[in-house]
Amino acid sequence: MNIKSQYKTKHREELIAYLETVAGQHVTVSDVCAYFQTLGKPMGTATVYRQMERLVSEGMVNKYIIDANSPACFEYIGSQEHCCEPVCFHCKCERCGVLIHLHCDELEGIAAHLQEHHRFTLNPMRTVFYGICDRCAAEEAAEAGKQPDEAQK
Amino acid sequence: MNIKSQYKTKHREELIAYLETVAGQHVTVSDVCAYFQTLGKPMGTATVYRQMERLVSEGMVNKYIIDANSPACFEYIGSQEHCCEPVCFHCKCERCGVLIHLHCDELEGIAAHLQEHHRFTLNPMRTVFYGICDRCAAEEAAEAGKQPDEAQK
């Protein structure tokens, strides 16, 4: 699960530094490229993809697939210092994009259940629950109330 | 949530008939096209996409987005004739990529739990549990035993 090589290049450090400044938000590869472009320190698309892939497998960054046609979103989560004792679960609102961190014993039971009954070793760092947060649910309900036939799109 | 038009074309009927025969399994658009190709009744890619989109909005088919690089998976659920809930959960192995789909009452409790205790409306169609399948876990353990430093790739 660990990555071996890893030269500590300037690009890598700058990328991590930038990600830290937007921790808790989601950024796309093109966001990253645009940012370094404006800094006068352009970073190639391939480089960003390759570094992101590595950061994801290192557990330092989460990757979210919102939609097949949208670019992937990345979120810096650091070294999970805040998630040390219990496992940290993430819920992502598909509508407003808010990311909710949960420390919940009952959810931890999922991992045990999957292991025992389905022989599947869950990786909570990589797993994201997609859905609708309560605020968006309320807003959608309100919209549906106004225009019952146009709730979608 | 309903679609208006709807001519009852032959392609549509044949597509639904095929989907019924693979109910409970995942199929991609290219699977569908390949199937009709072998039947000598080729169906255009665009047609399949357009019909699938409609079937999804009609609630007859579920669409699953597993990974940014994988094609979307579709699953026929019909008119919910079969007793259980139409939604299934997915486990994706990070190592070999195998996709496991589960119809599991205990996992469905998660949705209820998230709703009641965290006010989060889970979307099981978008949610994928990442982890390691049992076969890969066994292989990794074997590799780790042989060569502790080369578990990956």
Added chain:
DNA sequence: TTGCGTGCAAAGGTTTTGCATGGCA
């Protein structure tokens, strides 16, 4: 007859890959 459905091809966008060059250790 009207207008949706279909097929083909091309476009759109994201992500990956090949290869030569540059930088870290």
Added chain:
DNA sequence: TGCCATGCAAAACCTTTGCACGCAA
């Protein structure tokens, strides 16, 4: 010095779209 990282460009891939024709109602 060796090997990884980078950049550029091109490829690969899935999905959508435009347009002309065919078919359902």
